[in-house]
Amino acid sequence: MITGSEENGHDDSKSLPQWADCDFFCIHDYARTGASTCGWRGRLQDARHVENGKLICPRCGCVTLLRIPLDRADRSRAQNV
Numbered sequence: 001m002i003t004g005s006e007e008n009g010h011d012d013s014k015s016l017p018q019w020a021d022c023d024f025f026c027i028h029d030y031a032r033t034g035a036s037t038c039g040w041r042g043r044l045q046d047a048r049h050v051e052n053g054k055l056i057c058p059r060c061g062c063v064t065l066l067r068i069p070l071d072r073a074d075r076s077r078a079q080n081v
Contacts, residue, residue, distance in 0.1 A: 016041050019068075026057040028064040038062070 016022075016039075024047055028038035040059035047065055048056040055065045 017043070022068055024055065024065045024067055026060060026062070026064050027066055028057060028060045028062045038064070041068075 019041065021043070022041040023044045025041040026038040029036065038057060038060040040057050042058070044055075046058055048058055048061075050056055050063075054063050056063055057065055
């Protein structure tokens with residue numbers, strides 16, 4: 001997926017942790033329906049918490065964080081399938 005920042009020649013995914021080190025990722029405008037995409041990924045402690053227990057993306061401020069499953073497929077098995 002090409003994000004708006006990559007289209008402009010600036011890829012700030014390099015400043016983000018590796019996917020394997022992340023617990024959450026932001027899907028704000030993932031379908032590219034008009035607003036700028038976010039694409040943040042990181043750890044639980046990096047996300048902002050609000051009173052009602054929801055998590056807010058530290059980059060865009062939206063409640064659009066999804067948890068990355070803890071039981072990720074074994075990479076070696078996934079490559080051999």
